Amino acid sequence: MSAAVMRVDAVRKRFGGLVAVNDVSFTLGAGEVLGVVGPNGAGKSTLFDLVSGVRRPDAGTVHVGERDISGLPAHRVARVGLARTFQKLRPLAGLSVTDNVMVGAYCQTRRKARARSIAAECVEAVGLTHKANEDADRLSTGQRKRLEVARALATGPRILLLDEITAGVDPSGVPLLIELIHKLARMDLSIVVIEHRMRVILDVSHRLLAMHLGTVIAEGDPATVMRDPTVIERYLGRSYVDS
Numbered sequence: 001m002s003a004a005v006m007r008v009d010a011v012r013k014r015f016g017g018l019v020a021v022n023d024v025s026f027t028l029g030a031g032e033v034l035g036v037v038g039p040n041g042a043g044k045s046t047l048f049d050l051v052s053g054v055r056r057p058d059a060g061t062v063h064v065g066e067r068d069i070s071g072l073p074a075h076r077v078a079r080v081g082l083a084r085t086f087q088k089l090r091p092l093a094g095l096s097v098t099d100n101v102m103v104g105a106y107c108q109t110r111r112k113a114r115a116r117s118i119a120a121e122c123v124e125a126v127g128l129t130h131k132a133n134e135d136a137d138r139l140s141t142g143q144r145k146r147l148e149v150a151r152a153l154a155t156g157p158r159i160l161l162l163d164e165i166t167a168g169v170d171p172s173g174v175p176l177l178i179e180l181i182h183k184l185a186r187m188d189l190s191i192v193v194i195e196h197r198m199r200v201i202l203d204v205s206h207r208l209l210a211m212h213l214g215t216v217i218a219e220g221d222p223a224t225v226m227r228d229p230t231v232i233e234r235y236l237g238r239s240y241v242d243s
């Protein structure tokens with residue numbers, strides 16, 4: 001792991017009286033997979049929104065390499081090489097898998113033929129070639145998650161933010177998604193993963209960031225973070241300690 005490809009400094013977001021993300025800072029190394037854990041409402045998805053330009057931070061900065069991308073809208077952030085998936089799946093209804101992925105590819109090219117070929121590569125990378133012409137609405141949850149990844153990949157990112165790609169997926173489909181994250185990491189991407197399933201997060205992450213009520217409560221190598229008494233108390237619960 002080498003120099004940071006992304007640096008997030010003291011980002012903050014308030015919704016009315018609630019500080020959803022409270023001065024969160026972290027770096028992402030080249031080729032690193034950083035896991036983000038925390039209970040529901042900890043601020044994980046809002047943190048992704050701030051980094052990916054879906055929402056503007058009230059304070060703080062986000063750098064990709066030397067470039068300050070703080071407050072840029074999502075389409076411009078995508079052009080800098082940062083892509084994300086969303087927890088809530090939103091394939092474009094009535095469009096095929098390939099057409100959905102081409103939407104991402106138009107971030108890299110205006111040529112339809114080139115967009116189609118990028119889409120084909122990305123659909124293959126996530127293992128959906130056999131569904132390429134199918135209506136995206138007809139996919140299973142696990143397949144839709146992979147479609148989301150393909151659409152993000154088609155924008156040509158260096159940094160990928162994955163928001164709970166195993167949520168709602170049948171346990172039998174989880175190993176395929178774990179393998180997909182490993183594959184993405186081998187594609188020279190630097191990745192931030194939000195994930196509730198412990199077996200997934202421990203399998204894929206080089207480093208962990210634990211959040212609670214908008215703040216970072218622990219950061220470091222996964223085994224150490226998981227043994228941190230504050231993380232156990234606020235996130236994992238007594239049953240984890242006792243088991």
Ligand SMILES: Nc1ncnc2c1ncn2[C@@H]1O[C@H](COP(=O)(O)OP(=O)(O)OP(=O)(O)O)[C@@H](O)[C@H]1O
Pocket residue numbers: 015018020038039040041042043044045046047087
């Ligand atoms: N648009 C919004 N308006 C008001 N409050 C919001 C909004 N979006 C999120 N919140 C609140 O901000 C806090 C953080 O939410 P967020 O979705 O970022 O948490 P999370 O850690 O991703 O949770 P989960 O694991 O359930 O997805 C929560 O209290 C949530 O209710």
